[in-house]
Amino acid sequence: MIRVVLPAHLRTLARVEDEVELKVAPPVTIRAVLDALEAKFPTLRGAIRDHGTLRRRAFVRYFACQQDISHEPPDAALPEEVARGDEPFIVLGAIAGG
């Protein structure tokens, strides 16, 4: 299972209290994980990626294994630790604003 950590506002929107687990068929990529996440929680559509273009929203970042992978190609394979479920795929809201 793939583990996904969401920021607080998106946990509220998805009505989950902790990290979520997803079944994702290999290859495990950013796109595949987000597709699975939005399929399980349709209220998150448009909140992480723009509708239509599926581009990452400007103030959202992706982290895995302590690395910022926001600018990796959406079809690049995620680290093996994420694919195995040892490490989470983290969706982060940028620290900005008040």
Added chain:
Amino acid sequence: MSTIRVLVGTRKGAFTLTSDAARREWHVSGPHFAGWEIYHVKGSPADPNRIYASQSSGWFGQVLQRSDDGGETWSPVGNEFAYDGVPGTHQWYDGTPHPWEFKRVWHLEPSLGDPDHVYAGVEDAAIFESRDGGKTWAELSGLRRHDTGPHWQPGAGGMCLHTILLDPVNEGRMYVAISAAGAFRSDDFGATWRPINKGLVSNFMPDPTAEVGHCVHRIAFHRSRPETLFMQKHWDVMRSDDGGDNWREVSGNLPTDFGFPIDVNFNEPETIYVVPIKSDSEHFPIDGALQVWRSRTGGGEWEPLTRGLPQENCYVNVLRDAMAVDALDPCGVYFGTTGGQVYCSADGGDSWMPIVHDLPAVLSVEVQMLP
């Protein structure tokens, strides 16, 4: 006895304030959608239990919430606002072409007869419609595709369509207002539109009387006389008696005619309210004294309403969607401030009391009457 429900959108969530018809004791509920900007919350005239809320965030975009039980519980509905076709460009602040980009929903206007039918005014300016309770949205693109569209420019708050008025008398007629394009009217249910800005003078424009480009802050009408429109423009309070075809200034003796909201007494079609703000560079009341001004003559002659409002050291603003009236007699008038106060007058403006003091900055106020 009637119950009043005030729907308040703020920078950090939504609140509902309820009272009986005396409007003295209030119950406060919220924050709903805590931490999110709630630009507007509005109930259906056909079913007061049906309420729509625009929830947005610079981080996570637009969410549309719907309640079917008067705000007790909420469910997200559709949030995909796709412009019809290739949207093209409007003018950016510096006059260069800028692509039309959806940012947020400023205003929700449920239709008069069908709780599932609702309109949304969005930034960048366009009007959308849902006929399935907010699940799906389609643009009424005749507005954005108007010949003048490429020349529209944003106001300081963005290029927002912030006002939608549905004419209860003339079927198919509706009005919108856009900062800073102006006011527009449709007579065919939103299929086609034309600018209705004749008589407006905006001295910041190269041509102060141009067909479009005016920063209209708010328009309002009385339900019994929808051909008479009142407008709070960037500067100037205006009136039209022919559905917006022609406007004349009715600022009269106002101490400043800059401001954002304008509204009409429910029982008196010629009684209107504005909140004068010092200037476009100082968005607070003159001399720190918060005053609503009332005209009982449809403009021209105005009187200050101060009883119960702070008359010193008050430097809040009242935003364009943050004033509303109820349907009781005497009419209740409500407004919210950027300082987080929501004031109520249960006597048509003669006196005021704060319902709440310390909410986040108030973006919108709407009122529902419940049996």
